[in-house]
Amino acid sequence: MTKRIGILTSGGDCAGLNATIRAVTLRAHHGHGWTTVGLRYGTLGLLERPVQAVTLDPDRLSAALARQGGTFLGSTNRGNPFAFPMPDGSRKDRSAEMVEGLKQLGLDGLIGVGGDGSLAILRKLLGPSGIPFVGIPKTIDNDVGQTERAIGYSTAVAIATEALDRLQPTGASHDRTMVLEVMGRDAGHIAIAAGIAGGADIVLIPEIRWRLENVVEHIAALRTVGRTSALVVVAEAAGQSDEAADPSADAPDHxxxxWLAKRLAKATGAEARATVLGHVQRGAMPTAEDRLLASALGVRAVDLLAEGKGDHMVAWWNRQVIDVPLSKVVGKSRTVDPDGTLVRTARALGICLGDAA
Incomplete structure (x- = not known):
């Protein structure tokens, strides 16, 4: 009997998701003779009757799909199955409805592509169902535990680096301090990597406590050697550090x-401009690295189901694909190591991290 496996993308979108879906479908068909069913809009499609799902035709998933950003299956970053928001404002456990939806599809296994939050929810959802589950890590924040790389991170760093490449000339032309805010809800991986690659003068991340006065002093030091502009990269979560944005501060709605650009302009007397990349980091043509990672992880995820190794996540480690129990992943995010290679590299290049001028 031909097996039927499902795949869904959950959480925020990122580059490389379509390449992942393609790899799973092709491996399932050509490697095992299986049928792959794509679930629409993450877990939300499981609440519809009939369930919103589509049988994926490997002959229609050409290489062109791997070049496209986003996810053609759709995704969701809302609607926790165990506390689903209802129209009246209440919360309801709808996990049983979703499990029933999975059973209606007749799936012999499910592959979920998501970040740490999505993987935790999917693991809890699938646990009592008896349907084997394998996770694939994706997040531009690169904070999923037990993997060196998550799908989407490479593209996000490339976009942030390109933004710095574009901001530097305009900052130099007008003697301005250019502040680039990048995503990183709980971790500064994008900021530290793009800051090094893009030649930033200052990088502020949540893992290292920083002070505004140190940033101001570093900009002043740059001016003493003839520099009239500066590049600053700040992770969105760096606001949790010293002297960061406060609801009662002078920029509560931003x-x-x-906040940082406004404070720097006031403290230095020079113009400062802020650029917030936001979702620009998510929706883009994936880099070659993200396409490669998506393909390798997608193939291995299917093989794990074939080997009967459910409740695992595929991961990239030491230049190869491995698998790890999901129990070692969920609830254990991977942030920037303050003593790690990238932080040491940044310091060695003279980049200010805000803990000292």
């Missing part, structure tokens, strides 16, 4: 990037 993120840390706007």
């Amino acid at each position: 993120g840390v990037g706007d």
Whole structure:
């Protein structure tokens, strides 16, 4: 009997998701003779009757699909199955409805592509169902535990680096401090990587406590050697550090990037401008690295189901694909190591991290 496996994308979108779906479908068909069913809009499609799902035709998933950003299946970053928001404002456990939807599809296994939050929810949802589940890590924040890379991170760093490449000339032309706010809800991986690659002068991340006065002093030091502009990268979550955005501060309706630019202009007497990349980091043509990672992880995820190894996540480690129990992943996010290679590299290049001028 031909097996039927499902795949869904959950959480925020990112580059490389379509390449992942393609790899799973092709491996299932050509490697095992299986049928792959794509679930629409993450877990939300499981609440519809009939369930919103589509049988994926491997002959229609050409290489062109791998070049496209986003996810053609759709995704969701809302609607926790165990506390689903209802129209009247209440919360309801609708997990049983979703499990019933999975059973109606007749699936022999499910592959979920998501970040740490999505993987935790999917694991809890699938646990009592008896349907084997394998996770694939994707998040531009790159904070999923037990993997060196998550799908979407490479593209996000490339976009942030390109933004710095574009901001530097305009900052130099007008003697301005250019502040770039990048995503990173709980971790500064994008900020530290793009800051190094893009030649930033200052990088502020949530893992390192920073002070505004140190940033101001570093900009002043740059001016003493003839520099009239500066590049600053700040992770959106760096606002949790010293002297960061506060609801009672002078920019309560804006993120840390706007707050920082305003404070720097006041402290230095020079113009400062903030650019918030926001969702620009998510929706883009994936880099070659993200396409490669998506393909390798997608193939291995199917093989894990074939081996009967459910409740695992595929991961990239030491230049190869491995698998790890999901129990070692969920609830254990991976943030920037303050003593790690990238932080040491940044310091060695003279980049200010805000803990010292």
